[in-house]
Amino acid sequence: MTxxxxxxxxxxxxxxxxxxxxxxxxxxxxxxxxxAAFDAALPTAQGLIGSSFTIxxxxxxxxxxxxxxxxxxxxxxxxxxxxxxxxxxxxxxxPGVLDETVADTVFALLMATSRRVVELANMVRxxxxxxxxxxxxxxFDVHGKTLGLLGFGRIGQAIARRAALGFGMPxxxxxxxPVDLASQAPQLQGHALHTPLPNLLSQSDFVVAxxxxxxxxxxxxxxxxxxxxxxxxxxxxxxRGATVDEAALLAALDSGHLRAxxxxxxxxxxxxxDSPLRTHPRVTPLPHIGSATHExxxxxARLAVDNLLAALAGRPVxxxxxxxxx
Ligand SMILES: NC(=O)C1=CN([C@@H]2O[C@H](COP(=O)(O)OP(=O)(O)OC[C@H]3O[C@@H](n4cnc5c(N)ncnc54)[C@H](OP(=O)(O)O)[C@@H]3O)[C@@H](O)[C@H]2O)C=CC1
Ligand SMILES: O=CC(=O)O
Numbered sequence: 001m002t003x004x005x006x007x008x009x010x011x012x013x014x015x016x017x018x019x020x021x022x023x024x025x026x027x028x029x030x031x032x033x034x035x036a037a038f039d040a041a042l043p044t045a046q047g048l049i050g051s052s053f054t055i056x057x058x059x060x061x062x063x064x065x066x067x068x069x070x071x072x073x074x075x076x077x078x079x080x081x082x083x084x085x086x087x088x089x090x091x092x093x094x095p096g097v098l099d100e101t102v103a104d105t106v107f108a109l110l111m112a113t114s115r116r117v118v119e120l121a122n123m124v125r126x127x128x129x130x131x132x133x134x135x136x137x138x139x140f141d142v143h144g145k146t147l148g149l150l151g152f153g154r155i156g157q158a159i160a161r162r163a164a165l166g167f168g169m170p171x172x173x174x175x176x177x178p179v180d181l182a183s184q185a186p187q188l189q190g191h192a193l194h195t196p197l198p199n200l201l202s203q204s205d206f207v208v209a210x211x212x213x214x215x216x217x218x219x220x221x222x223x224x225x226x227x228x229x230x231x232x233x234x235x236x237x238x239x240r241g242a243t244v245d246e247a248a249l250l251a252a253l254d255s256g257h258l259r260a261x262x263x264x265x266x267x268x269x270x271x272x273x274d275s276p277l278r279t280h281p282r283v284t285p286l287p288h289i290g291s292a293t294h295e296x297x298x299x300x301a302r303l304a305v306d307n308l309l310a311a312l313a314g315r316p317v318x319x320x321x322x323x324x325x326x
Contacts, residue, residue, distance in 0.1 A: 004024045004046040005044045006312075007029060007038070007049075010032075010052060011030065012050075016298075016301045016302055016304075020309070029041055039062065043062060043064065047066075047311070048066065049072065052073070055078060055080065057083045067089065067090065067312060068092065070305070072304040073300070074094050075213065075240060076091060076212075082326045084323055092307035092321060093307075094299075094307075098291035101291050102238060102291050103162055104162075106159050110262065111142060113262040114140045114141070115139040123137075144168050144169065148201065148206065149174070150209040150210065150220075150239075152175045153175070157179075159210060160185075164192060165191070172192075173195065173200070178194035179194070201225065202229070204229070206234045213240035217243045219243070221243055226248055226249060226257070227257070232259045233258055235252075238265065240265050241269065246266070259282065263283060265290075271285060307319055
């Protein structure tokens with residue numbers, strides 16, 4: 001079989017790198033920290049694999065031999081989808097293998113915001129636990145409360161299973177098309193309801209966004225949407241930061257309309273030091289760790305390598321992203 005040129009633009013585990021090296025010529029050059037080496041390898045690259053770097057038309061112009069990109073992520077908002085489609089370059093991603101881990105992270109944010117986990121742990125660490133805990137420190141229950149999900153795809157449904165089956169939470173969800181629960185999520189039958197957005201917002205104690213970033217979702221969670229949320233509700237974002245108007249979110253927290261926010265993702269990452277979201281007392285910020293466990297990151301890398309090896313060999317690809325609508 002012909003050896004092809006692969007450019008690894010963000011580190012992958014050694015055992016997965018070896019699989020690529022066994023069949024192809026591989027250059028490892030981190031696109032962010034080793035940009036000169038990345039640029040030098042682009043003109044001959046036939047396959048790219050990595051994540052967290054924007055591959056736009058300017059990058060593609062310098063990669064005339066490119067056949068396939070394998071993203072070690074499920075989200076594909078870093079890629080110029082229309083350009084890839086136009087140029088006939090295949091895009092692969094890692095759906096499914098991270099669903100349960102990301103749902104766990106979202107639940108960590110639900111618990112942390114409601115039970116004030118970080119704030120009260122800091123009180124203990126800093127020697128400020130000086131008296132018995134009283135209502136000044138109390139949190140709010142999660143179990144039994146209503147969960148509103150914006151986005152009810154693979155990960156949204158994994159969150160819904162935890163909420164409905166583990167925490168006895170009624171689940172309302174919003175997506176453009178209702179999901180046929182009988183065939184796609186039988187465990188959630190009788191537990192999750194496709195709900196008009198205004199009703200979901202006004203009835204939910206927790207609103208969790210698990211949306212991809214696209215033209216239709218960019219800035220979707222704006223002042224008007226936030227104002228329709230139930231007073232005292234908690235907002236969690238596990239999808240993409242740019243789906244939220246962050247200034248509007250801050251205003252909703254500062255006015256007291258929202259009780260708290262748990263955010264794994266931000267419009268700009270890493271979160272700028274001067275962002276008020278970094279230190280806001282009622283925001284629990286995480287550094288985009290939705291899928292960041294040893295097991296799941298390894299599974300993602302393995303699927304991304306499976307994808308790229310299959311794409312370059314002309315074999316059926318396990319998880320090709322459909323660019324036809326781009
Ligand atoms: N924090 C982290 O580390 C991680 C974040 N993510 C993010 O989560 C996203 C979701 O992942 P996953 O569940 O696998 O994706 P899916 O494609 O399975 O689900 C996406 C959901 O969003 C809905 N949706 C899309 N556009 C809109 C819209 N305009 N209005 C309302 N609903 C919409 C879809 O329904 P419909 O099309 O019917 O509208 C679907 O229910 C990823 O794209 C990624 O950006 C993923 C992994 C880790
Ligand atoms: O944000 C992570 C992803 O896989 O998408």
